[in-house]
Amino acid sequence: GRLPLPPYIQREPGVDDRERYQTVFAREVGAVAAPTAGLHFDEPLLAALKGKGVEFGHVTLHVGAGTFQPVR
Numbered sequence: 001g002r003l004p005l006p007p008y009i010q011r012e013p014g015v016d017d018r019e020r021y022q023t024v025f026a027r028e029v030g031a032v033a034a035p036t037a038g039l040h041f042d043e044p045l046l047a048a049l050k051g052k053g054v055e056f057g058h059v060t061l062h063v064g065a066g067t068f069q070p071v072r
Contacts, residue, residue, distance in 0.1 A: 004068055006036060028060060 003013040003021065023038035024046060050056070 004065060007068060025058075027058075 003017055005013055005017065005021070024041050024043055025038055
């Protein structure tokens with residue numbers, strides 16, 4: 001399939017988008033889009049937070065193609 005970019009990114013998907021549009025939290029295959037709120041996190045930031053004693057919980061968020069439908 002075609003990688004769906006959010007509507008505010010007004011260009012066709014490029015070869016790097018499949019990697020760049022993946023969060024460091026991703027573990028399971030299947031979502032058609034990354035939750036964009038997590039895109040600014042990277043491994044060094046997570047390590048720094050863990051070093052400060054921050055604890056993390058894990059959830060599964062199913063993001064589907066409907067995410068890109070206009071709000072009515």
